[in-house]
Structure formats: C-alpha cells, structure tokens
Amino acid sequence: MTQHAHPLPVEIGLTAAIVAVSGAAGDSPEPTILVARPASAISDAALPSGPFDPVAHRTFEIGLRAWVAEQTGVPLGYVEQLYTFGDRGRHAQAGDLDPHVVSVGYLALTRTDTTLTKTPEAAFRPWYAFFPWEDWRAGRPALLDAVLLPRLEAWADEETKAAPAARLSRRERLRILFGTQGGRFDEDSVLERYELIYEAGLVPEARRDGREAAPAPAEDAPLGQPMLNDHRRILATAMGRLRAKMKYRPVIFELMPETFTLTALQRTAEAISGRHLHKQNFRRLVEASAVVEPTGDMSHATGGRPAALFRFRREVLQERPAPGLRVGARV
Amino acid sequence: MTQHAHPLPVEIGLTAAIVAVSGAAGDSPEPTILVARPASAISDAALPSGPFDPVAHRTFEIGLRAWVAEQTGVPLGYVEQLYTFGDRGRHAQAGDLDPHVVSVGYLALTRTDTTLTKTPEAAFRPWYAFFPWEDWRAGRPALLDAVLLPRLEAWADEETKAAPAARLSRRERLRILFGTQGGRFDEDSVLERYELIYEAGLVPEARRDGREAAPAPAEDAPLGQPMLNDHRRILATAMGRLRAKMKYRPVIFELMPETFTLTALQRTAEAISGRHLHKQNFRRLVEASAVVEPTGDMSHATGGRPAALFRFRREVLQERPAPGLRVGARV
C-alpha cells in the first residue's frame, strides 16, 4: 500500500510497430511494417526499439518520436501506446533472460514508406509476411486449411485425451477465434489468434521460450516469418488495434496520400482489415459519414473510367464523436 | 535501432484501480474504488500502489496480485492493464519530480467489498465522489450546469480571444465530450472529459502540476475529490475502460454475487455506465444474449412482487465471441 517502498530499477525499452501502406494511392496497397533487420537466413526481423531516457524526455511518446526520427528518419503521425510487457517470456525459467528489461509497445502510423535514407538496414515489409493467416482479401487463405488448422485441431484433440480444461476448451477457442464450425472470423482478434498459435507451440518464438515442441515439426513450413523476442506479439497487438480503431476513428487517412480515389481508400481499408469489402456499401458508408470531400479533380491513372479524387475532411473531427469507417459488410 | 543501447534504470510502480460494487445484490448499487488513504482534511486519497519486483515475479499481473493480496487481502478477479505513465506531470519542469518512476496502471475487479480486515487505512469509496459529473443515473447532474460547464465555457471563450487552435477548438471538444449544443454524452469518454477539465485547470491536480490557475478559483467548490499525483487520471481510464468493456465482455458478472435478480443486474449496469437504462429493452437484451439463466429460486427481498433469481451462464464464453451487455438505450 506504500508508494514504491523498495527501489528496484529496471530498464525501459520502447518498441514501435511503425505502419505504412505501400501504394496507398494505387490499386493494390499493402500494409507494411518497419523492421530493423530484414529477415535473412541468419537472423529474425526485429521491430525498431530504443531505450527510454527519463532525463532527456518528459514522456514516452516524446522519447519515442525522438529516437525514431533520429535513427530512421521516418516522420511519425499518429502514435498510440499499446501495452507494456514486463515478462521475460511466459515460460522462461527465472534467470533465463535479463529480468530487468520492460518494454512499452507502441503503434505508430506514417505516410512515408519511400526508401529510407538514414538506415539502410531498416525496411518496410508487408505485415502479412508475418501473419499470413490474417489476409482474407482473396478469400480464405489456403494456409489455413492446409497447415494451420490441422495442427491446431491436433493440438485441441490432445487436450480431450488429457485433462479437460478448467476454463475454455481449446476447441471452443479455436471456433471462436478462427471461425471453424460455422463461427465468424473476427478480424480484430489478431492478438488472440497469435496467442493461441503460440500456446500450441506452432511458432518458433514459442519454442525459443522453453515451450515443448508441437506435435508436428513446424520447421518445414514456418507459419509466417518469426521475429526477435516477443516482437511478433507486439505486431499482432498493433494490427488488432489498428483494425479496431479504424472503425471509429479516421486513422486510415494517416496512411493515405493527400488525395485519393474512393477505390484506393477501399483497397487500403481492405488491406488493413484483411477482408474484402462490398463496393457499393463501402461507398455509401463513406458518403454518409461525410469523412471525405471531392477535390474536383479526376485521376486518369486507373486504367478504366477516370475516378474522382477526394480528400479527408478534417472538420469531421469537430463534428462527430466517432468518425471512423464502420466497415461491416462481409463480402 | 539498437536494442537498449544505454542502461537507464527506472523504478516500476504498479498502480491499481480496484473496483467493486457495493450492494450489487440489492436495489441501489454503487460502484466503489479501493483507496489507500481515504480523503481527509489533510491528505488526498490514493490508489493502492506497489513496486514491481522483476526478480520475484515473472509478470506484472502476478506481481500486482501478490502485493494486493498481501497488503489488502482483497482477492482480485478480472485484471487488465490500462496504460503506462512515464511522464512526471505534463507541465513539470525537468527535475520537478523524480523522473525515475514509471507507473503501470491496472483495472481490477473484485466481488469483495466487505470490510477489509488487513488494512484499516484502506476503504472502498464511491467512484462518483471523484467524478460527480459522470453520474447521470438520476438525469443530468446539477453540478454540470451549475459549476462545471460555466467554467469550461469561460475557458473556451478565452481561446477565441487569443489565438485560434491549430487543431480542435476548445468549444468543439466541449460539445463532443459533454454533449453541449445538442451533442450526445458518450459515457465511455471518462478520460477525455477529465483531461479537458484538467487542461482547463479546474482540478487541484492541474495546479499542483504547475499549470496556471483557472479563471474561476476552484477552491470554493472542488470538482470532485482530488487524488494523489495522477491517480485520478488512472481512475478515469479505469472507469472508461470498464464502461466500454462491459458492452462486449461479460465483466459485469465479476462484480455481481452468485445469484441476482434482473433488476439488480440492471441497477449495476446503470451504476457502472452512469446512465439510466430502459427496463424492457434491458431485459430483452439480457434474454436475447443468453448470458444468464434462471436458478429457479425467487427473491422475496424486493418489497413487491418476488423476483426470479438468475446466475451467469459461463458457457456463453464458449458460444459467442462478444457476450457483453450491449446497453444502448438512452432512457
């Protein structure tokens, strides 16, 4: 009940999931994430991460913006704190890792995904490279039925043979999170799905973490590219948060160019949410919410009939409490 | 881009907003919050807070549960991380406060609000004592029009005289957050409202923080009881999060006794959300969502016709992805 009785100093690291959309002006945009060391044969990709210096910077966010600007040159727009991780891996033995590191995860959005001049070893990579099962734009990902679900089902079967769970059964969680057995696939639950997969021991991160190997060896077909430490968990948190946030805040425009066509906006919304959206309903929704206004110009770069260009109406921030794109249509 | 280049040790404090509902079985439940030093003439109330020992505890949550159990004897049910505060007051000068303290805020729910044996100096106090403008159960709080809004309007007027804001104008934020000028009062935006009031310098916390005094001296009619440091901000975060969470997760049952009447459930939902709910719609909603089941027993303690007793159906967790009480009715 006392305030900080024993001084137990730890080190604070700020880890950022910096998201951009490549080709947001065009027809096939891809959400990308800034990684420090692009995955190679020898090392996993890592999110950019830096120490927090409480003397130099008054707040985390100021500190974050400072080192990101300094080290990568990427100008951050929207920034939001995600979660603070204090654990050294859920199944690590005491002393396994340095227990004196706490990392505060952040989601940041930027429009710049042009080549980075300052850090050649950092690059924007498509986020679905790390989460292939989250991309449903072209329908149900083949990976799901071919690899992921069979392994998860096997893992769920395991439980039935052993002790029945006190809480939610594995099979029920599978159904709720992946929409098996007639359930819906809720695209916002990125983190929960990753944690299930992690628990099942199907990603290398889990095995690094001291967890027993999964029934099927996952080496031969990695389920998405692994990342350093718990960085993929932070990215999953960021993806889920962005997908959810997009529906009630106009954050998507932080990722769009100044002007854009409605189709480009739809493709970007689809790229982030990982779903295909219904064209007419999307347009009606956008029109009804009055979040954009026509510039009067036309884009002739579309290949077919020229498209009207629009811009974000900043005034909506002052008009409506929740001016997001409440995309809901399944198809 | 490097991982934790310079060791800059800081101390981690865990601060918990521990919520219970007093009289959840009865007709006039009140949401309460555990405070360490009940507000007296000489000192502000404080949320229970303890240090995080990274050696003893693997995760924050384990550490939190440990010291809460040890020091207060309150058994925590649902626990959720809220936010990590790294700043030493938004307007403090460098060196003002110890910059080496970072506090991780938590929301925790408990059913126990019986007298605490272990810590006589801790007590559950109604949360609306700290946020009187958030209680709309008996209609629009008188405090709003009598005290709060006039001062906020004065603060908004100030701006018009000075430079116009680059972003949202004060008046617009007022309208959006407090529902002035025909807007809606969104009960989830507890934190945003508190931050506006704080920015306007209307709470003692803001003045402690080096902010200039508000136009009207706030001493004579304090706007809710102040708290130590930024604890009222943490409580505001907790209230907003609980109000929002209640709508898509069955967290309310963490605050209810094992069996309860539908009216008791409604009164509890009202107590938390701060709104009056429509009886028939609430009941239909509860029935449709199938989150409760009748026990078969009746409660004769109501004063009128006996009421059927219900219990939470834990199975809904396994059936529906978002089994909350989507209360939406205005009246």
Added chain:
DNA sequence: TCAAAAGTGTTATCCTTACACCCATGT
C-alpha cells in the same frame, strides 16, 4: 468496339428504440 474500372438505385431484413399494460406478492 471493347475491356476495365467508376459509379448509382432499390429492396429485404434485422436490430434498436419506444410505447403501455398486466401480474404477483407483502403489508
């Protein structure tokens, strides 16, 4: 002239909100 993409009009359904009335018990 035709491919390729932009853009629109309409209807069915469900969910939300609001309405007013009857019921069972204790005093």
Added chain:
DNA sequence: ACATGGGTGTAAGGATAACACTTTTGA
C-alpha cells in the same frame, strides 16, 4: 385493497446487407 416492484407484447424507424445494372474513359 393497494402499494410496490416484477414482468411482457408489439409496432415504428433506422441501419445494414444484399441485390444488378449503367457510365465513362483508354487502348
């Protein structure tokens, strides 16, 4: 008998989801 709270049926309105077709350009 009557006060007190428990409990229900139904209809209006709006939002959402699904439907297929016309228009305009570049090649």
